[in-house]
Amino acid sequence: xxxxSMEVDVVIVGGGPAGLATACRLMQMAKKAEKEISVxxxxxxxxxxxxxxxxxxxEPAVLQELFPDWKEKGAPLNTQVTGDDVYYLPNGETxxxxxxxxxxxxxxxxxxxxxxxxxxxxxxxDQAMELGAxxxxxxxxxxxxxxxxxxxxxxxxxxxxxxxxxEKKSSFEPGFEFHAKYTILSEGCRGHLGKEIISRYKLDADxxxxxxxxxxxxxxxxxxxKHKEGLVVHTVGYPMTGASYAVTSGSFLYHxxxxxxxxxxxxxxxxxxxxxxxxxxxxxxxxxxxxxxYIKGGKRISYGARAIIKGGLNSLPxxxxxxxxxxxxxxxxxxxxxxxxxxxxxxxxxxxxxxxxAELSKETQHAELTEYTRRFNNSDLYTELKATRNxxxxxxxxxxxxxxxxxxxxxxIFFGKFPFTFRDKSKDHCQLKPAAESAKIDYLKPDxxxxxxxxxxxxxxxxxxxxxxxxxxxxxxxxxPIDMNLPMYDEPAQRYCPAGVYEVIExxxxxxxxxxxxxxxxxxxxxxxxxxxxxxNWVVPEGGGGPNYPAM
Numbered sequence: 001x002x003x004x005s006m007e008v009d010v011v012i013v014g015g016g017p018a019g020l021a022t023a024c025r026l027m028q029m030a031k032k033a034e035k036e037i038s039v040x041x042x043x044x045x046x047x048x049x050x051x052x053x054x055x056x057x058x059e060p061a062v063l064q065e066l067f068p069d070w071k072e073k074g075a076p077l078n079t080q081v082t083g084d085d086v087y088y089l090p091n092g093e094t095x096x097x098x099x100x101x102x103x104x105x106x107x108x109x110x111x112x113x114x115x116x117x118x119x120x121x122x123x124x125x126d127q128a129m130e131l132g133a134x135x136x137x138x139x140x141x142x143x144x145x146x147x148x149x150x151x152x153x154x155x156x157x158x159x160x161x162x163x164x165x166x167e168k169k170s171s172f173e174p175g176f177e178f179h180a181k182y183t184i185l186s187e188g189c190r191g192h193l194g195k196e197i198i199s200r201y202k203l204d205a206d207x208x209x210x211x212x213x214x215x216x217x218x219x220x221x222x223x224x225x226k227h228k229e230g231l232v233v234h235t236v237g238y239p240m241t242g243a244s245y246a247v248t249s250g251s252f253l254y255h256x257x258x259x260x261x262x263x264x265x266x267x268x269x270x271x272x273x274x275x276x277x278x279x280x281x282x283x284x285x286x287x288x289x290x291x292x293x294y295i296k297g298g299k300r301i302s303y304g305a306r307a308i309i310k311g312g313l314n315s316l317p318x319x320x321x322x323x324x325x326x327x328x329x330x331x332x333x334x335x336x337x338x339x340x341x342x343x344x345x346x347x348x349x350x351x352x353x354x355x356x357x358a359e360l361s362k363e364t365q366h367a368e369l370t371e372y373t374r375r376f377n378n379s380d381l382y383t384e385l386k387a388t389r390n391x392x393x394x395x396x397x398x399x400x401x402x403x404x405x406x407x408x409x410x411x412x413i414f415f416g417k418f419p420f421t422f423r424d425k426s427k428d429h430c431q432l433k434p435a436a437e438s439a440k441i442d443y444l445k446p447d448x449x450x451x452x453x454x455x456x457x458x459x460x461x462x463x464x465x466x467x468x469x470x471x472x473x474x475x476x477x478x479x480x481p482i483d484m485n486l487p488m489y490d491e492p493a494q495r496y497c498p499a500g501v502y503e504v505i506e507x508x509x510x511x512x513x514x515x516x517x518x519x520x521x522x523x524x525x526x527x528x529x530x531x532x533x534x535x536x537n538w539v540v541p542e543g544g545g546g547p548n549y550p551a552m
Contacts (some may be wrong), residue, residue, distance in 0.1 A: 003176060005177035005178070006040070006179070007180075008178060008179070008180050008181075009037050010180055011154055011155060011183050012042065012184045013184065013187055013191075014044075014330070015042075015043030015045070016052060016187075016188050017346045018186035018348055019041055019184065020349070021346040022186065022353045023133040024067075024353075025353035025354065026353035030132070030357065031132070033361070038134075039132075041128065041135045041136065042140075042155070044141070046138055047548075049122045050546070050547065051523055051546055051549065053117070053118070053552040054342060054552070055254060055264065056115055056262075057112050058077065058113045058115045058120070059340055060343075063346065066346065066350065067127065073127070079114040080111075081110065081111070081232050082228075084103075084107075084109045085233045086107065086236075087234070087236075087237075089241075089288060089290065090238065090241065092239065104408055104411040106337040106388055106411055107337070114262070115256075138543040139543050140158050141187075142158035142540050143155060143175070145177060149322075152197070152324045154177060154179040155178055157175040157543060158542060163468050163470075164470055164471070166470060181360065182365075183324035184324055184327060184352055185327070186330055186345070188329045189329045190525040190529055192537075192540060197324075201318075201322075204315075205318075206318070207314070207315050208311060208314040208425060209428075210315045211310050211311040212268075212428055213308040213310055214524060215266045216304075216498050218300055219256075219260055219261070219303075219552065220260065220300050221260050222294055226293070226294050227259045227261070229256070229257060230255060231254075233252065234251070235251045235290060239281045244439040244441055246271070246272055247268050248400055251264065251265045251282075251291075253290070253291060261298075264282070265278065267281065268395075269529055270431045271431065273433065274432045274433070274438055274489040274490055275440050277495035279454055283450075283452065286450045287451065296450065300460065302460055302551070302552055303457040305524040306524050306525075307526050309329045309341075310392055312335070313388075313389040314389055314424070315392075320368050320372050321368065325355075327348040327349055328344075333345060336391050337407065344384070344385070354375065388416065390407075390422050393423065393424035394422055429529065429531060434489065435490040454499060454520075463519075463521070463546060465541050465546065466545060472521070472540060474539060475535055475537075476536075481514035481535070485531075496527070496530050497526060499524070500520050501527070502516060518541070521541075523546045523547060
């Protein structure tokens, strides 16, 4: 069957804060100028917000600029930060609270809001549609389309109704092509089309390697007498302390509205010990008194996980390519020092929209939006990222204590104008040490009240995929998991995946095979990042598949 197509001015891949801010700002400018511009947003989730997961403490200045009347329009910013506590946890029992004067300035949250980023994206999508943008949920952009001159022509969604063996089922429908003057990739961290574009055009040739973490989050409903609406708690240290770890991690606990708390753990994916299980570390963390005091007697209502891009300014690739842009976390604009990426993603989207409008207003458009780079470098976003450029590399190069001292000096004494830039050429997937040289970690069995297993957690993510479809977790070489990763690293995919997707199965004869339970996948992308052989390629499944987060 021949694929149908649609011609538009701008196609935006990804209905997160970056893509939706682009659509809103571009349509605002077109409306004010009385100019016709066609914009569509493709979202692989079943609805806008279904795949959105973040802490999240939100800095509202960019939203205020985009929609000065956001309060009147009912934007879901309902819980203003009322307290800001930062702890060092040396072990599973004690905690040291940092005085406010010792907390780096970017971590202060006065004037910010605790939100569900998924709900904010739903609201932004409503605003974009009111302004005239078209939103297509359940449309998974699976393929980049190219012109004969090598520039990007648009994207195509994946076929629907293909069986796992590649045969077309009776329900088969070919993908749909979106041809655009400009294609904006805003897929979030480790976007699979963004990864292709970066490689094809060598956009990262002059950048430091990108760095990542995995964030695991739960939402709890807790007893009213334990709830402190607006309280923000951040911790470092435990559970990943001691000689077995040699890696930084951080956790959060945010008191939202309706007697709920959001809590989670972020583990740096540069860790060395292949026995580490970020999921089990998070379950262990919840038994610490700092967390347990709030959630004991409560009810866990949501679970999810997502990779986080955190290399910062030094790791940003070139964000322009012939025919389009990389924006938001597809490029890496998150400010790790602030533990925030939503406002920076939105700012990158606004810069993209202003660049696009200026170019589309010309009689003849240029293939590459080089003006975006100038606008970005002259923006407050660039200034913000430059001021915190040493945050990640400082911790990677100097460890937790020396890195913390560096961050404090850079932010509280030099006020973001530290005269040195620390470059970090390490790659996360290259850091694992052989299993035989690494300390084994024994994780306690979950108690079903504070800590839980992976499968019951995945159930709370509302994850679902059509079972009879090609596996979206592609192995470049099917022999590597058992022949290489298992003897060398005890096949770490069994542990770094927070959803129980990967298993090593042994039969009665002692033969082992690598099993992929793709149905469980919550689209976190950790496997695509951390596999030591870079053997797993994450691609989109059929549109609408994956988690269905209600308010994450």
